[in-house]
Amino acid sequence: MDDQHRLCKAYAESQGFEIKAYHGGTHESAKTPGVLVKAMISEAKRDKSITHIIVSQADRFSRSAGQAINIVSELQRLGITIVEAMTGMSTETPEGLMMIQVKLCMAQWDNTNRTTKFVSGRKNCLKNGVWCGRRPLGYNKEGKSINAKYTINATGKLIRKMFKWKMEGVANHIIADRIRPYGLDLSKQAVHKILTNPFYCGLITHKMLEGEVVEGKHPPLISKAEFLRVQEILSGRTGVYTHKKETPKFPLKRYVRCLEDNSLMTAYTVKKKNIDYYKCNHIGCRTNVSAKKLHAKYEELLRCFDFPKLLYPLLRDCIDRIVQKGESETKPMLATLRKQRSECENKMKTCKTRYGVGDIDEEVYSLTVQSLQEKIDKIDLELSKFKTDLSNLSDDTDMVFATCCNLAHLWRNSSLETSQKIQNLLFPDGIFWDKQNDNYRTFNANEALVIIAKLSDGYKNKKEVRDENLTSNFKMCG
Numbered sequence: 001m002d003d004q005h006r007l008c009k010a011y012a013e014s015q016g017f018e019i020k021a022y023h024g025g026t027h028e029s030a031k032t033p034g035v036l037v038k039a040m041i042s043e044a045k046r047d048k049s050i051t052h053i054i055v056s057q058a059d060r061f062s063r064s065a066g067q068a069i070n071i072v073s074e075l076q077r078l079g080i081t082i083v084e085a086m087t088g089m090s091t092e093t094p095e096g097l098m099m100i101q102v103k104l105c106m107a108q109w110d111n112t113n114r115t116t117k118f119v120s121g122r123k124n125c126l127k128n129g130v131w132c133g134r135r136p137l138g139y140n141k142e143g144k145s146i147n148a149k150y151t152i153n154a155t156g157k158l159i160r161k162m163f164k165w166k167m168e169g170v171a172n173h174i175i176a177d178r179i180r181p182y183g184l185d186l187s188k189q190a191v192h193k194i195l196t197n198p199f200y201c202g203l204i205t206h207k208m209l210e211g212e213v214v215e216g217k218h219p220p221l222i223s224k225a226e227f228l229r230v231q232e233i234l235s236g237r238t239g240v241y242t243h244k245k246e247t248p249k250f251p252l253k254r255y256v257r258c259l260e261d262n263s264l265m266t267a268y269t270v271k272k273k274n275i276d277y278y279k280c281n282h283i284g285c286r287t288n289v290s291a292k293k294l295h296a297k298y299e300e301l302l303r304c305f306d307f308p309k310l311l312y313p314l315l316r317d318c319i320d321r322i323v324q325k326g327e328s329e330t331k332p333m334l335a336t337l338r339k340q341r342s343e344c345e346n347k348m349k350t351c352k353t354r355y356g357v358g359d360i361d362e363e364v365y366s367l368t369v370q371s372l373q374e375k376i377d378k379i380d381l382e383l384s385k386f387k388t389d390l391s392n393l394s395d396d397t398d399m400v401f402a403t404c405c406n407l408a409h410l411w412r413n414s415s416l417e418t419s420q421k422i423q424n425l426l427f428p429d430g431i432f433w434d435k436q437n438d439n440y441r442t443f444n445a446n447e448a449l450v451i452i453a454k455l456s457d458g459y460k461n462k463k464e465v466r467d468e469n470l471t472s473n474f475k476m477c478g
């Protein structure tokens, strides 16, 4: 029997009440009236012999004043008097009723106040660099709120590995696969969540801090430079994979001219059949072509500019050399960065020794170390960029190669902007649609590309001659 129960029982005995039932015991802190209070009210409704409800303190009804007042008036309607055992105040008299209502309001004020205190306590923790949310994966936690101490555990070391892999450009789902054998089972979404959590580079962000980023007291898993690098890589990746641009519907709109009257062609869709057309807007001209045809013929035209297959090894070699030249230029830069980094480290060592023997005071020491560390972080950021650049070199070559070899494909599968760039590059003076010949007419194509086209043409012709021979052979056979 707790104090509250004892208090109520003593009061009832002193007034000569017969106790029918005892409700409560667990603390009612929720905003809605608790199950216990509801049970008590329904019992009072059923049993007409109940005349009084004794509470130790009025605020025991509900923490929300509005609700508690409702409960009080409901009980009053049933003719039941509420008595506060602690003070003897009852709802029997108007003064008593008012006092109890005031008390209920005070209780709510106290409760609201407690919430603010709780919030400001958490905010205080965060502002002081102590994380007070759920324990982040990879850390152990000792102590509570502001005294919480975080230490890196075995999982933390695995997370560090995940960050390193990301810096090497490994995809999230592969990181998830690779870390699984070490006993860490994560979805690729969970991997993403970890890789974007600044807690791991020693920073604290929280909506309570309203955008402020606080230097955390916990040991970081990775440097800030490394974290930034990972964010760069992640944003680059999403740029490539998630925002796949829609292919434009009318890339040739206001670009191709009608040969009859030199007017730019516009485009429209016949909605009933869902077929796209280009048409000349000149009055009286009836040039009207389906988009399918105009696009197909354009791709055909672009194929003239494709690099001849026989010259592929030559092209590949050229691109390789251009890309490698880039690489040879980066090598001395890498050496410089590494040299600077070791210089900083040496300075750091000297500084530590001098502080150790009392040559310099703590302030000078910590300032110097801090500025050196910042320099090292910046160098690391640059170094990590080179690392990925080098591993991407062969990808670059492949990409350039593919672009040179298939302009038609590139034109049809690019954004409107890129498609138009290709168009303007190839035919800087525009292109005409010749209705009579049912094909394009071009003037002044890009000269460099014309050379390719001629080369390509030469090879194609040779091949066609051979093909023709084959057909004639067949004919002879048939």
Ligand SMILES: [Zn+2]
Residues within 6 Å of the ligand: 258, 259, 260, 261, 262, 263, 280, 281, 282, 285, 286, 287
């Ligand atoms: Zn026309």
